[in-house]
Amino acid sequence: MRTVGITTNLRVDDIAAAEGFWAGYLGLRQQEFSLGWVARYTDPDTGAHVQLVTRDATAPVDSALTVKTDDVDAAFAEAQAAGYEIVHPLTTEPWGVRRFFVRAPDGTVVNIAQHRG
Structure with missing residues (x-):
């Protein structure tokens, strides 16, 4: 498998409530997308980012x-x-991402995704 990028997914209770810290204090801004249940905050100059779920x-x-x-x-x-245990089957999601979830031997669940253009 060829990895072309990795994004950390942080569990939060409320994305809007978390935005003040991530976008305000840390200077990241919601650049790429927000689907209500997931949003990616990115520094437009450095590309540093975090995904809140x-x-x-x-x-x-x-x-x-x-x-x-x-x-x-x-x-x-x-x-x-x-x-490896497949936790979520290979699926083309309604928002255009083709993905599956796999469990690493240590128990970590990893979302393997390809964005369709």
Whole structure:
């Protein structure tokens, strides 16, 4: 699998309430998207970012991080061949991301995603 980016997913109770800290105090701004249950705050100059999640909209569990790849289908096949637990099946989500969740041997749930152009 080729990793092209990694984003930390932080669990928060309320994205709007958390915005003051992340966007105000830390200087990140909501640049890329907000779907209500997930929002990414980014520093436009450095690219530093964090993704806040209240509860994943379609998966049965929340992921600790999102790993972006350029071939999610191949990454899914590799995860299956390695015998890793698939927590959320390979899915094209309504918001245009194709993804699946896999559990690392230490128990960490990882969202493997490819953004479709």
